Amino acid sequence: xxxxxxxxxxxxxxxxxxxxxxxxxxxxxxxxxxxxxxxxxxxxxxxxxxxxxxxxxxxxxxxxxxxxxxxxxxxxxxxxxxxxxxxxxxxxxxxxxxxxxxxxxxxxxxxxxxxxxxxxxxxxxxxxxxxxxxxxxxxxxxxxxxxxxxxxxx
Amino acid sequence: xxxxxxxxxxxxxxxxxxxxxxxxxxxxxxxxxxxxxxxxxxxxxxxxxxxxxxxxxxxxxxxxxxxxxxxxxxxxxxxxxxxxxxxxxxxxxxxxxxxxxxxxxxxxxxxxxxxxxxxxxxxxxxxxxxxxxxxxxxxxxxxxxxxxxxxxxx
Numbered sequence: 414x415x416x417x418x419x420x421x422x423x424x425x426x427x428x429x430x431x432x433x434x435x436x437x438x439x440x441x442x443x444x445x446x447x448x449x450x451x452x453x454x455x456x457x458x459x460x461x462x463x464x465x466x467x468x469x470x471x472x473x474x475x476x477x478x479x480x481x482x483x484x485x486x487x488x489x490x491x492x493x494x495x496x497x498x499x500x501x502x503x504x505x506x507x508x509x510x511x512x513x514x515x516x517x518x519x520x521x522x523x524x525x526x527x528x529x530x531x532x533x534x535x536x537x538x539x540x541x542x543x544x545x546x547x548x549x550x551x552x553x554x555x556x557x558x559x560x561x562x563x564x565x566x567x
Numbered sequence: 568x569x570x571x572x573x574x575x576x577x578x579x580x581x582x583x584x585x586x587x588x589x590x591x592x593x594x595x596x597x598x599x600x601x602x603x604x605x606x607x608x609x610x611x612x613x614x615x616x617x618x619x620x621x622x623x624x625x626x627x628x629x630x631x632x633x634x635x636x637x638x639x640x641x642x643x644x645x646x647x648x649x650x651x652x653x654x655x656x657x658x659x660x661x662x663x664x665x666x667x668x669x670x671x672x673x674x675x676x677x678x679x680x681x682x683x684x685x686x687x688x689x690x691x692x693x694x695x696x697x698x699x700x701x702x703x704x705x706x707x708x709x710x711x712x713x714x715x716x717x718x719x720x721x
Binding site (some may be wrong): 457499 | 643
């Protein structure tokens, strides 16, 4: 892209527009520690909802993503194509079995994602609090890429 | 997509076509272990070259991706949009300072990627050996998604 670098305000607006897009997916990276003590990365695409400044995903309780997040509390998420990215470092705030989740999460997730985990057994909503958000397109947008730090929009 | 699930042969052909696309990027997840013993995920987009059945990336020696890979030896890579994905679990085979790399890597990388690390100091080529490769589009392609296992095409 040959446009001028976007302002922080424009990147924040673009980021929020992306996060609230219907049926948007996120690349969700988590990690675990193997029996031999090695750090093991994991990465899958998942459907996201953006509810009350939180990222909400729905995953099987026994999935590796759920286990990694519950064990480590940490994820790093990417949205968008590789040359127009939003990267979010987040921490796990709540893990809610679908049957016990409040209506705003259940309905909010079903309203944005293109599926609804209420039809399946053994699913959790994982509510992630963003700690840092970065957005950039090409090299000229590396400067100014941080939009949120320590959980606060800049 | 409403097409019928692709055959293994078709998925392998599509995967190799994607891996050899000029200027193709990959989502590269790696991980580390924090001082407090927590597994910490990391994720960035990088330019890839596919050379002799290996994924080659070029990164700064001091980058977190380089350090994580050299420490743990493991990465998980994603290519393509979230609903037409190729996922590769890989191990680090070689880490080569740019000035010491053989011509086939230097020229192969510059030929596929849209930049050339020879112009910058402190860069490494990281040569990754794929151990498992999976490819799928929608839910109907989850079955049969594994194309490589234990480093061998199925």
